[in-house]
Amino acid sequence: MFLVIYIAWAAIALGLFRTVRSDVAIWLVLIGGWLFLPPGNYAAVGDPTILPYWIIGGGLPSDVWLAKAWTAPSMAAICSIIFDRGRWAKLRFDPIDIPILLFCLWPVPQSLLVGTSDPSGLASAAYLAGVWGLPWLIAKLYLRDTDDAQRFAAVFALLSLALVPLAIAEGMTGWRLHAEIFGAHPFAHDGIERYAGFRPQALFEHGNQYGVWCAGATLAALWRLSEGRDRIGHRTLWLAVTALLLGMTLASQSVGAILILLVAAAMLTVPGGFAFARILFPALAAAMLLIGALHISGIVPLRTIAEKTAAGDAARDMFRALGRQSLPWRVGQDLKALPLIQQTLTTGSARWDWFSPARSRPWGFPLLLLGQFGLAGLAFLTAALAASFFRYLTRAAQGSSPERLYAVLLFLFAGDALLNSFLLYPAILTAGAAAGRRRARLSRNGAEEPPKRAPGKAPAP
Template structure:
């Protein structure tokens, strides 16, 4: 991730240095700015020192800030975001044979090319009497989310008539292959997110309302609020999961919720800026053994960066999606110029939903987030300029 971001920045300096002068800080950039800088306050308030704080700021900026900044620089228009959506779709197509290989041969590509497995816990790749592919990512869940994203974008690009063929093959067959592969990679959460994303897009287009995506954003916010405040109804949700899916899935969800409860109680002891790094936000027994497991991104952000961190993180991802919904009504989401951005905005909400259970950071979503924020800021600026001009134009009968 660092090499990719630094490489693009270096190429911009060498070949396109004037691009930097086009960037203007906007109101949508403030949450990401706070998210990148808040580790400094977390380190200082916990007595970890200035050096630790600056190092944490650099790490967070490379992970989150640079992909967002590059999206703001290069993808801040409808055409740029359309190209990104198409490229994610093609990236998913490239992953299909890799996923099929690992479904049959087990996750070995990372070891073959790099000499080691991406995760030491190889047992997590065994699911449903077979294997769950990891290809070149950190975890099979990350691959599932990636295939879900490509399938979702593929369906909507096909529906809007933006692309008809790729490599001489009709896009409808390629979309079908992506959906099938998303199911085969054995990530239940990814399949649920795909169904939810398609429901949001088709419902919004059919009834010309943004109600579903706004409800999803409200549900995410409510989940985090209840988790932060310690009022999350874990038992009721586990009971529902047990009835809908199976006991194994229910036990997995219960294990996550129990750990989040412990970690949330610990985080509230340093509620503003969190505990900082070095495992200080984790829970230990009387012998100093770590008894907590951090699965979700939201509890990780809350524990290490406090309320400032979790609020700025959520606002960084969700505010651009909300701003897009307000700028482009749902009846425009099927238009060939807007459809790609609409699907990317829905994808950001789905990614934040995924972050309620997992902590799989993929810079492609952050890149899209920066692009949508740049589009909204640019459109807002243009609208203001037009209104200012209209006020100075004399009106004649």
């Protein structure tokens, strides 16, 4: 069934590129694949009442190879090369490409340093290239100016409206589309019950992904609405789309995604929001690095503080009273895996299942990545995302419109990844756009001005 669906989507992708302009077809194929393809071939998932900790997010190599995390970008890239090869001929190297290139290649030297790896170094590098490298290249080629950003945001937001029927059916009844079509989903029941009703999952790896995806689509629609370039009728349309997507996000009751969405929306809509973020975020990033270093090193005895102090008891009581015990639980899973991470901290274990001896795994993406690829792998990917994000903040504070969109989306997805075992796919698109974005001049109101031509020269065709 899985293979048939992937083949059918490949045929649909070819048809879209033949009938729709390439700078729209690329997003229909890529974002549509991430939305509508099954997340992975979850054979023999085991007892659905037992949390299958051994299944990790599709962004990292594991023993689940047939996954839309890399098949959707691969299909989009292949179709683009076939029907839009002239664009690929213009691909140029940018220094900001270096970190993501090092991240994708790191498993090869890592396997030589460690001695054994599972999957092999070459296989892991190929997987990372498909999941992270291809979306980065696609963003370089197809997110170069404001019009490109508008097309991307429109497809992202409008395609996400296809989730509305599932949001109603799964949110009200707990019925699951994946179970109906493909059989048991390993995380179908993890966090399904919310304050009211159930959290939908659709065809994502986890219900948390559904919540943050809806939040990202809301930001894309809000950016189109706040940009002010559309006609009155179009602005009414984007107001309705934004309201509907916001309702879906709130109904998902993914608290972390909602809180980050509110901060990102304030950055977009409050005057001076990006100028303030440009001052605040470097200090926040430094504080997070310090806390993360203390957390990983074990210098601060977090388990002792949490379990044997009055402050720890008070914190647990507070989360219990709020009905939000997932955060202490996630921190607890991190603490179980820290001794294993510390054994191979620099180079990583080069094994996808490095956490197995703990009979658990970290629930945050950074620690999952750290255990598999070490400080080197974590540093490469963090540098790629951080370089793009802070470049966006600078340009957004000056009024550049596309950077406003990319900054808030990257902030949303990267922030959510701190507590969830995935960095959702559009994050790498918004990061990769920095490598291809033209440095257009800005007018006083933040609009892009066309480049000046030398006297007597005709415009390029």
